Amino acid sequence: MRKALVLGLVTAVLFLSLCTQNTSENMDQFSVSQTKPQPGNLISVFYNPSETELKDSEQVSLIAYSYSQGLPEAKELVMRRTNGIWKAAVSVPKESRGVLIKFQDEDTIDNNEKTGYVIHLYNEEGNAVPGTFAGLAEAYSGWAQSFLDVEISDQEVKELFEKDFSQHPELKKEYVFHYLRTLSKTEPEEDDERILKELDQIISEYELNAEQLSPAATWYENLEKPDKAEQIKALIREKDPRGDFVQSERFMEFYRTEDIDQKRALLQKFQKSFPKSENLSMWHSYLCRALSQKGEFEKIDDYVKKHPEAESWNMYNSVASEMAEQKQNLELAEEFASRAVKLARSEINDPSEEKPSYYTEEQWKETRERYLSYSLDTYGTLLLQQGKPQQAQDVLREAVRLTDRENSEFNEHYAEALVAAGDLNAALNEMKVYLESGNSTSVIKELFVTARVQQGATEEEAQKELEQLEGKGEEILKAEIRKEMIDIPAPEFELKNLEGESVSLSGLKGKVLVLDFWATWCGPCITSFPGMKIVVETYKEDDSVEILFVDSWERVEDWKSNAQDFLKENNYPFHVLLDTENEVIDSYKVSGIPTKFFIDREGRIRFKSVGFDGNTEKLVKEVSLIIEMLK
Numbered sequence: 001m002r003k004a005l006v007l008g009l010v011t012a013v014l015f016l017s018l019c020t021q022n023t024s025e026n027m028d029q030f031s032v033s034q035t036k037p038q039p040g041n042l043i044s045v046f047y048n049p050s051e052t053e054l055k056d057s058e059q060v061s062l063i064a065y066s067y068s069q070g071l072p073e074a075k076e077l078v079m080r081r082t083n084g085i086w087k088a089a090v091s092v093p094k095e096s097r098g099v100l101i102k103f104q105d106e107d108t109i110d111n112n113e114k115t116g117y118v119i120h121l122y123n124e125e126g127n128a129v130p131g132t133f134a135g136l137a138e139a140y141s142g143w144a145q146s147f148l149d150v151e152i153s154d155q156e157v158k159e160l161f162e163k164d165f166s167q168h169p170e171l172k173k174e175y176v177f178h179y180l181r182t183l184s185k186t187e188p189e190e191d192d193e194r195i196l197k198e199l200d201q202i203i204s205e206y207e208l209n210a211e212q213l214s215p216a217a218t219w220y221e222n223l224e225k226p227d228k229a230e231q232i233k234a235l236i237r238e239k240d241p242r243g244d245f246v247q248s249e250r251f252m253e254f255y256r257t258e259d260i261d262q263k264r265a266l267l268q269k270f271q272k273s274f275p276k277s278e279n280l281s282m283w284h285s286y287l288c289r290a291l292s293q294k295g296e297f298e299k300i301d302d303y304v305k306k307h308p309e310a311e312s313w314n315m316y317n318s319v320a321s322e323m324a325e326q327k328q329n330l331e332l333a334e335e336f337a338s339r340a341v342k343l344a345r346s347e348i349n350d351p352s353e354e355k356p357s358y359y360t361e362e363q364w365k366e367t368r369e370r371y372l373s374y375s376l377d378t379y380g381t382l383l384l385q386q387g388k389p390q391q392a393q394d395v396l397r398e399a400v401r402l403t404d405r406e407n408s409e410f411n412e413h414y415a416e417a418l419v420a421a422g423d424l425n426a427a428l429n430e431m432k433v434y435l436e437s438g439n440s441t442s443v444i445k446e447l448f449v450t451a452r453v454q455q456g457a458t459e460e461e462a463q464k465e466l467e468q469l470e471g472k473g474e475e476i477l478k479a480e481i482r483k484e485m486i487d488i489p490a491p492e493f494e495l496k497n498l499e500g501e502s503v504s505l506s507g508l509k510g511k512v513l514v515l516d517f518w519a520t521w522c523g524p525c526i527t528s529f530p531g532m533k534i535v536v537e538t539y540k541e542d543d544s545v546e547i548l549f550v551d552s553w554e555r556v557e558d559w560k561s562n563a564q565d566f567l568k569e570n571n572y573p574f575h576v577l578l579d580t581e582n583e584v585i586d587s588y589k590v591s592g593i594p595t596k597f598f599i600d601r602e603g604r605i606r607f608k609s610v611g612f613d614g615n616t617e618k619l620v621k622e623v624s625l626i627i628e629m630l631k
Contacts, residue, residue, distance in 0.1 A: 036122035040094040057105035066096040076360035097131040114151040134164035177215035210240035284310030316340035337379035344372040373402040389420035435469040491587040495577040513599040528612035531619040552585035
């Protein structure tokens, strides 16, 4: 056996060497060692980054996401380079239906121009395995948007699904949720009957398990068929009376109940019905959070003593944060935060949960370190509130280190602790880094001036230094923006605004245009709006700039009233367009909101920004800089 293993290893090494020799002369950007690789194979991957942003990298990692149905299995491999070609061997799980790959060097990523590098899998007869295209479609419409930052149109996703379904119609039951969601985006709104017909057909023709029936029930609710939805739910309860669906129903009843005594009764009932449920600790944790929301903080400590399963870093951190915000019982809050830190720290070396399959080892480690950073920031903030800056700075220093000084809120708290402790040199050195990187806040700017004045500088001198540092930060941000600049034609559109007027791209030619795609239910969109309000007010008198907020993906019947009420309630002076058919958001291939497109005077997209990191000042600066660069 040992000899066979050694011989196999030698053969594999020779094979890799031969592949390199045979392909390096005319190497494509991405290639694999087998024409039709199969599940369970060891596949050699070759990568030529000469035309990519990784061309000068000294180290390249390959991250492979093996998919079938549902979330993928992720593996990160460090590649080896020979004659400019990077290579690695990817072991494909036997149950896999395909593999999506990206390459990276630290923060620089090559994802094949937002599509990922794809390896389809085949059976022994050389035919594509069932699900290799549908699984890719599910990935594109779901997890791959986050893990690989892909951007694929809904029409392309639909075509991938239907390519597989034409040969293997039984696969529809596995991909019912994502398939119907894709249909809802690509079919006209009045064609809900098509989606309903598909759903009815899947239900009638295939034997679905409880996990597959659950999204079907959701879809019947979305299609306003409550009777059918309830029939499906009853069938799920019958098929799997102790499964996730039933437990989730019970939890939602518990979650929505406000009375603490009733919550306790529901928890006890659940515990009796599901004594071995993995979700029990979550129930206990949420009861503690409910006590926190009622301001009954002392009862939490008593509850945990009786129910230690309620303990988690997240529960303690949430409760301590609530107490810090309300400035109530800070001594007990400090104790809770200290427990959160201890539990979060133990998760680093001895995680209480198994690594999710869709995380690489490095991503899993970074996630646990992020948990610790949240707890440290809460703990440090509470120490600071109680006049313990020396202790606070030691705690907050670690929080800032774990986040690479990129979390402006953590940076602010650390700077406050350093100044309060009288360590002005350290405080100023830290704040210079924040200011130059753009990860500062208005409080940090005020602290910088205060610290410099305490050192003997005049107010005028301190302000001048601040401006110089911000100027350096602005140049760095400009360089980053230029690096991310694109140049593609913007899809034409014509939509109505809240006044009923038509607004089109062609009608705005000659202006710098910002399109901000959003929805009233989108938390990050709403959080970004105070910053966008500042931008709008800054350019309200500038006729060369137009900022449009495209309301899309709403879940209401009256889009106009919904948007008007939202703007009035929040006093936002936004020019809103209603994308009621979701046609414009689809034509711009938006995968998540908020997403902003910056379009130059010639109608070409020059920059795209996805999401919001919570730093309002950085948002205002970035948006303003891009506008000025395009004017």
